[in-house]
Amino acid sequence: MLTAAPDAFDASLAFKVGDVVTLKTGGPRMTVTYAGAVAPAPGEWLICQWFDAHGELRQEMFECDRVQLEPRSIPAAAARVAAARHGATGAEGYLSRLR
Template sequence: MRLGKRPATPAQPTYRAGDVLTLKSGGRPMTVTWTGPVLFAPGNWLICQWFGDDGELQQEMFPEETLERAHNTLAA
């Protein structure tokens, strides 16, 4: 029996939990709560949280390459 190729291991994550990031396209500063590979897509993904305009806590998952460090913010 022949096994298929193993998927390539993603590179070491650039960011870690607690880092404050923004989308490269703009938006609110977000705090990283989790980072790592996922089964449904290649590369590293991050779960980020932020407060919306209404004060509600928001959370979403983003591919690492769409994010950058936030400027002029204080890390928690």
């Protein structure tokens, strides 16, 4: 038996599970693990997970207006620049030093 009206589910939520976000004030890249209503708080909320500077898994709940969407992956050019800065080893490090 259907207990909720089909209209009750908003398919146009701003964020979806799997999205990568950061706080608008800065901070680490976080993965959205839940997006939707949280009782009794009004509005849409996100539950996000990330690893802190010590490698510990963290989880927190945020209001949607406090975060912004980020690209899921780092562009290849940014990875090459970072590898060159940190003296990467192997073929990628060698090639980046030649450029």
